[in-house]
Amino acid sequence: MSDVLLELNNLHTHFFTDDGEIPAVDGVSFHVRKGEVVGIVGESGCGKSVTSLSIMQLIPSPPGKIVDGEINFKGENIAKASKKQMRKIRGNEIAMIFQEPMTSLNPLYSIGNQIGEAILLHEKVNKKEARQKSINLLKLVGIPRAEAVVDEYPHQLSGGMRQRVMIAMAMACDPELLIADEPTTALDVTIQAQILDLMRNLNKEKETAILLITHDLGVVAEICERVVVMYAGKVVEEGTAKEILKDPKHPYTQGLIRSLPKIHEKEQKLYSIPGTVPKPGKGKIGCRFAPRCEYAFDRCFQEDPKLLSIGNERYTRCFLYEENVGSENDHAKSNS
Amino acid sequence: MFAYTIRRILMLIPVLIGMTIITFSIVHLIPGNPAQVILGENATEEQVEALEESMGLNEPYIVQYGLYVKDLLQGDLGTSLKTKSEISSEIWPYIAATFELTFFAMLFAVFIGVNAGIISAWRQNSWFDFLAMLFALVGVSMPIFWLALMEQWLFAQELGWFPAYGRQDSKDPIAAITHFYVLDSFIHLDFPRVITSLKHLVLPSIALGTIPMAIIARMTRSSMLEVMKSDYIRTVRAKGAGQFLVVYKHALRNALIPVITVIGLQTGVLLGGAILTETIFSWPGIGRYVFDAISFRDYPVIQSGILIIAFIFVIINLIVDLLYSAIDPRIKY
Numbered sequence: 001m002s003d004v005l006l007e008l009n010n011l012h013t014h015f016f017t018d019d020g021e022i023p024a025v026d027g028v029s030f031h032v033r034k035g036e037v038v039g040i041v042g043e044s045g046c047g048k049s050v051t052s053l054s055i056m057q058l059i060p061s062p063p064g065k066i067v068d069g070e071i072n073f074k075g076e077n078i079a080k081a082s083k084k085q086m087r088k089i090r091g092n093e094i095a096m097i098f099q100e101p102m103t104s105l106n107p108l109y110s111i112g113n114q115i116g117e118a119i120l121l122h123e124k125v126n127k128k129e130a131r132q133k134s135i136n137l138l139k140l141v142g143i144p145r146a147e148a149v150v151d152e153y154p155h156q157l158s159g160g161m162r163q164r165v166m167i168a169m170a171m172a173c174d175p176e177l178l179i180a181d182e183p184t185t186a187l188d189v190t191i192q193a194q195i196l197d198l199m200r201n202l203n204k205e206k207e208t209a210i211l212l213i214t215h216d217l218g219v220v221a222e223i224c225e226r227v228v229v230m231y232a233g234k235v236v237e238e239g240t241a242k243e244i245l246k247d248p249k250h251p252y253t254q255g256l257i258r259s260l261p262k263i264h265e266k267e268q269k270l271y272s273i274p275g276t277v278p279k280p281g282k283g284k285i286g287c288r289f290a291p292r293c294e295y296a297f298d299r300c301f302q303e304d305p306k307l308l309s310i311g312n313e314r315y316t317r318c319f320l321y322e323e324n325v326g327s328e329n330d331h332a333k334s335n336s
Numbered sequence: 337m338f339a340y341t342i343r344r345i346l347m348l349i350p351v352l353i354g355m356t357i358i359t360f361s362i363v364h365l366i367p368g369n370p371a372q373v374i375l376g377e378n379a380t381e382e383q384v385e386a387l388e389e390s391m392g393l394n395e396p397y398i399v400q401y402g403l404y405v406k407d408l409l410q411g412d413l414g415t416s417l418k419t420k421s422e423i424s425s426e427i428w429p430y431i432a433a434t435f436e437l438t439f440f441a442m443l444f445a446v447f448i449g450v451n452a453g454i455i456s457a458w459r460q461n462s463w464f465d466f467l468a469m470l471f472a473l474v475g476v477s478m479p480i481f482w483l484a485l486m487e488q489w490l491f492a493q494e495l496g497w498f499p500a501y502g503r504q505d506s507k508d509p510i511a512a513i514t515h516f517y518v519l520d521s522f523i524h525l526d527f528p529r530v531i532t533s534l535k536h537l538v539l540p541s542i543a544l545g546t547i548p549m550a551i552i553a554r555m556t557r558s559s560m561l562e563v564m565k566s567d568y569i570r571t572v573r574a575k576g577a578g579q580f581l582v583v584y585k586h587a588l589r590n591a592l593i594p595v596i597t598v599i600g601l602q603t604g605v606l607l608g609g610a611i612l613t614e615t616i617f618s619w620p621g622i623g624r625y626v627f628d629a630i631s632f633r634d635y636p637v638i639q640s641g642i643l644i645i646a647f648i649f650v651i652i653n654l655i656v657d658l659l660y661s662a663i664d665p666r667i668k669y
Binding site for chain 2: 058086088089090091095096098100104105106107109110118122155169172
């Protein structure tokens with residue numbers, strides 16, 4: 001597929017700690033097309049943030065390391081890229097925004113300085129042009145009185161404004177891919193909606209592909225076209241946002257959707273998946289979700305389920321669907 | 337920034353008043369009659385009375401304090417009992433000597449300390465980090481006098497690279513203008529003398545600067561390590577910035593606040609009189625001036641010395657506070 005922008009192929013990112021080797025990302029494969037909005041969903045600790053940081057090669061190292069797999073960006077494996085090559089890609093072709101707008105900006109430099117820096121790093125412009133471009137970017141992300149804000153410091157702005165500044169900074173060099181790691185989690189609901197609107201507009205206008213990391217299925221429903229569900233470092237389900245939300249296949253996804261509060265149904269108590277996310281560790285056998293799964297049978301504890309293709313770009317990692325497809329199909333192969 | 341500076345300078349006033357009250361009290365806290373103490377046990381009653389009269393000791397305390405402050409404001413620090421000359425005119429060369437030594441000691445301490453701290457944090461757990469921190473630990477724990485004596489033995493006596501003591505060649509004294517001898521040599525355009533003056537500074541500066549250097553290195557390292565973990569550093573990396581920009585532009589400035597505090601405190605300590613170092617290197621600084629005054633019970637000199645040392649501390653704190661707000665836009669008390 002020529003329109004694939006980013007393709008992860010069997011990515012393994014492990015952390016080497018005193019307690020041993022921890023496979024935080026354990027064989028993840030998915031892809032993002034040009035101009036597409038893809039969501040990665042999962043509970044805390046499922047490896048979604050580590051996946052996004054792996055793409056940028058921003059994992060704290062040591063202890064983290066990409067031990068295996070490919071990260072193909074525009075057909076080139078950037079998992080093997082040199083530091084210099086990565087610096088050219090970061091902020092220029094792939095930009096990233098983070099969960100904590102309050103602490104993600106340097107408190108000691110003005111907004112203009114920090115946005116301008118992103119421009120100066122990748123484009124041949126002088127400081128004055130960078131400043132003008134910073135003001136234009138602030139206007140683009142809907143910041144009122146952009147001419148004044150450009151000289152203000154992060155502590156003078158609210159959380160929502162700071163996240164807009166982060167987005168302006170990420171958009172500085174018109175990246176082809178924007179990775180947003182829980183961009184709305186730290187913000188209150190009305191601001192969340194505004195930020196999502198902004199991201200959707202940027203996606204439409206600039207055709208920037210977005211990889212959105214979130215634990216919030218509401219956010220997924222709002223802007224994602226396709227969704228990758230992760231559990232304990234592995235992809236457990238993939239499909240369009242509509243398919244995932246309306247017809248979840250994997251028991252974990254089903255659990256996630258059942259635990260959403262519903263506006264029309266008066267249930268006594270909100271559903272929650274029993275148990276907790278297992279600690280990642282090497283050499284564990286069987287489906288990671290089995291201990292919490294209500295459909296689990298003996299095989300689930302003895303064998304690792306494979307990611308099954310159950311439709312067009314529709315995958316699930318569960319033995320329940322094995323008969324439906326007849327044959328196992330590797331995700332990576334079906335993509336190529 | 338401007339309003340903050342003004343406010344911060346106004347805040348000096350009560351501090352300075354408090355300082356003068358304390359130094360004023362020193363003479364009155366001496367057990368017995370100050371005039372008697374000053375004159376010694378063999379003085380006659382007439383002598384004591386005459387001195388009391390001349391020192392204004394018969395007046396109420398509040399009037400005496402008023403007179404003391406009035407004199408201070410006119411730059412009159414009193415008269416030394418030992419030399420019988422005006423303290424204000426004889427104290428400057430000592431202050432200049434201490435300032436010059438402190439300047440070079442801190443230059444050495446800050447330059448090496450900050451850079452060693454940065455590189456240690458940058459290459460955490462490397463052999464450089466390990467050696468630098470070992471060196472810093474030794475530096476903090478080393479008795480200054482021992483280090484000073486070792487320096488004199490090795491670099492002055494054995495190798496003969498630097499003079500062992502004094503500020504200048506005693507056979508060829510300088511015509512002092514500012515009493516900062518390096519500066520004076522420049523003013524005279526006497527470049528060989530610039531070199532000699534600097535050579536005299538090397539050993540005492542290293543002896544005096546070693547402990548501050550070690551403290552600064554350790555503080556810089558831990559502060560940098562803390563900052564390097566923060567979210568905004570990750571943001572800078574995500575922009576595609578290289579390690580140099582990350583470390584020297586974004587991390588260092590954030591890490592500097594605690595480092596500047598330490599630099600300020602250490603500068604104050606050094607200016608406040610490094611008696612040990614000044615004695616070993618025969619450096620005629622303020623520490624030795626006050627120390628000699630104490631041995632001689634020269635109360636007016638002790639009083640003035642303490643006042644000046646306290647004043648230096650206050651000014652350094654002011655500079656440190658102003659630097660804080662220059663570095664960090666959030667700091668506006």
